[in-house]
Amino acid sequence: MPDFIPFRLNGENLLAAPGTTVASTILSSGRTLFRRSVSQEPRAGLCGMGICFECRVTIDGVPHSRSCQILCRDGMEVRTDD
Amino acid sequence: MIEECDIVVIGAGPAGLAAAWAASQSGRRVTILDDNPSAGGQIWRCGLPPVWEDRIRNRAIEFRACVSVVGLHQPGSLLTVKDDRASILSFRKAILCTGARERFLPFPGWTLPNVFGAGGLQAMVKHGAPITGKRVVVAGSGPLLLAVAAYLKQRGARVLCIAEQARPRILRRFKKALFREPRKLAQAITLRWALLGVPYRADCWIMAATGAEKLEAVTLRSGGKRREIKCDYLACGYGLVPSTELAAVMGCRVDTGMVVVNHWQETTQQGVYCAGESTGIGGGDLALVEGSIAGYAAGGQQDRARALFRSREKANRFRRLLESTFRLRAELASLATPETILCRCEDVPLGKLSEHRSWRDAKLQTRCGMGPCQGRICGPAAEFLLGWPAESIRPPIFPVCVKHLLNDPS
Numbered sequence: 001m002p003d004f005i006p007f008r009l010n011g012e013n014l015l016a017a018p019g020t021t022v023a024s025t026i027l028s029s030g031r032t033l034f035r036r037s038v039s040q041e042p043r044a045g046l047c048g049m050g051i052c053f054e055c056r057v058t059i060d061g062v063p064h065s066r067s068c069q070i071l072c073r074d075g076m077e078v079r080t081d082d
Numbered sequence: 083m084i085e086e087c088d089i090v091v092i093g094a095g096p097a098g099l100a101a102a103w104a105a106s107q108s109g110r111r112v113t114i115l116d117d118n119p120s121a122g123g124q125i126w127r128c129g130l131p132p133v134w135e136d137r138i139r140n141r142a143i144e145f146r147a148c149v150s151v152v153g154l155h156q157p158g159s160l161l162t163v164k165d166d167r168a169s170i171l172s173f174r175k176a177i178l179c180t181g182a183r184e185r186f187l188p189f190p191g192w193t194l195p196n197v198f199g200a201g202g203l204q205a206m207v208k209h210g211a212p213i214t215g216k217r218v219v220v221a222g223s224g225p226l227l228l229a230v231a232a233y234l235k236q237r238g239a240r241v242l243c244i245a246e247q248a249r250p251r252i253l254r255r256f257k258k259a260l261f262r263e264p265r266k267l268a269q270a271i272t273l274r275w276a277l278l279g280v281p282y283r284a285d286c287w288i289m290a291a292t293g294a295e296k297l298e299a300v301t302l303r304s305g306g307k308r309r310e311i312k313c314d315y316l317a318c319g320y321g322l323v324p325s326t327e328l329a330a331v332m333g334c335r336v337d338t339g340m341v342v343v344n345h346w347q348e349t350t351q352q353g354v355y356c357a358g359e360s361t362g363i364g365g366g367d368l369a370l371v372e373g374s375i376a377g378y379a380a381g382g383q384q385d386r387a388r389a390l391f392r393s394r395e396k397a398n399r400f401r402r403l404l405e406s407t408f409r410l411r412a413e414l415a416s417l418a419t420p421e422t423i424l425c426r427c428e429d430v431p432l433g434k435l436s437e438h439r440s441w442r443d444a445k446l447q448t449r450c451g452m453g454p455c456q457g458r459i460c461g462p463a464a465e466f467l468l469g470w471p472a473e474s475i476r477p478p479i480f481p482v483c484v485k486h487l488l489n490d491p492s
Contacts, residue, residue, distance in 0.1 A: 016210070019128065020209055020210035021119070021209040024206050024211040027206060027211040032196055033295065037193070037429050039429040041193060042194070042195050043193060043426070044196065044296075045198065045202065046186065046197070046202055046459070047183060047184060047202045048199060048203065049124060049201070049202070049205055050117050051183045052186075053454035053481075056454070064454065068206070068209075071119050
């Protein structure tokens with residue numbers, strides 16, 4: 001298994017340890033905002049187990065992906081809201 | 083794609099693993115499905131005990147991760163989605179071990195980034211979120227708070243305080259009762275030892291979280307006084323809520339939020355069993371024994387199942403103790419103001435909801451509970467705040483692309 005997995009977060013090249021979820025790498029990057037709610041409030045994950053859907057981001061072009069349930073993969077493109 | 087299996091187990095937490103193992107010991111081929119990237123459920127997230135690591139490698143057991151069960155395709159087969167591909171899995175018997183989730187109660191500021199569930203923050207950290215040196219307040223109710231606080235502290239967090247809403251008198255009674263549960267008592271002592279120096283406040287709860295774009299401080303109510311604490315994270319959960327959606331769409335009877343089962347752990351649908359937290363919150367030991375009973379019963383080994391009835395009864399005693407100790411106080415229902423958002427998916431504030439008479443009425447008029455979580459977070463909150471019981475669940479029980487529903491894989 002590789003030591004680190006390269007992926008991109010909002011266009012920035014980053015590395016994640018194997019077994020890291022996308023949600024955790026977003027927090028590691030220093031970001032706190034995952035998405036804007038329907039009334040534009042800042043939101044981030046809540047339940048950490050795929051139930052609340054608050055940690056939704058776009059992964060490899062697929063919107064509404066639950067970042068807490070998906071492990072980082074080599075070359076993955078992750079996009080949060082601004 | 084259509085596949086067949088003998089016994090399907092949904093959920094790979096303690097109940098699901100025990101069920102799969104017991105069923106495989108009865109000579110059955112078992113397929114376990116789980117929505118998470120690895121087996122273990124919440125309690126063994128990123129840390130499956132070695133004995134279960136071995137057992138899951140048994141040739142008669144096939145474990146599949148990252149599989150969302152969307153609902154029934156038709157009686158006797160499930161529609162599942164994995165990696166954006168749908169498939170149908172037909173089964174002879176099913177054992178539902180869908181576990182539980184945290185109960186979240188709304189208070190002003192609870193939607194701010196860095197406000198997590200208690201188990202929620204623990205899961206994030208287990209999967210690599212940095213916590214060293216971060217200031218964390220752990221709050222809510224139940225033994226999970228201690229486990230989470232101890233874990234975060236051990237990982238380098240500065241746990242500023244544990245706020246437990248239960249009254250000190252009731253907690254003292256709980257401690258006394260623990261002497262009849264040696265294993266639980268040992269766990270409690272280990273946790274308290276690990277948490278030396280961390281204030282544990284009973285009769286204490288979060289009134290509000292504040293911050294601009296993220297959490298900056300929480301306001302605690304303790305002993306009739308308000309106190310503000312600056313912190314980086316809040317880990318807050320008010321106990322657990324059984325996850326009963328799959329059982330409900332499979333036609334199993336659900337009563338007062340729990341899946342109804344007989345002594346074989348069989349639901350009201352023949353050949354569909356249910357074990358663990360989805361039949362009532364009782365902790366890992368009860369989940370293991372219920373899972374084993376379900377697995378043996380589904381595998382046709384009623385004698386081996388029956389031999390476990392006594393252990394189940396003993397583990398049930400602890401469940402009743404938990405229930406009576408960590409009952410939520412009424413004051414928690416009045417923390418949210420009319421402006422506080424109750425439904426986080428659709429941003430519906432409490433004030434908009436309380437104009438309506440029932441959950442269904444409020445749903446139709448405000449869209450509360452109709453976002454991607456399908457009421458999993460706001461439903462239990464509305465039940466506690468407004469006294470509205472949850473209503474019927476409809477498939478698909480997880481959001482799914484229309485293409486998966488249209489392109490019938492059969």
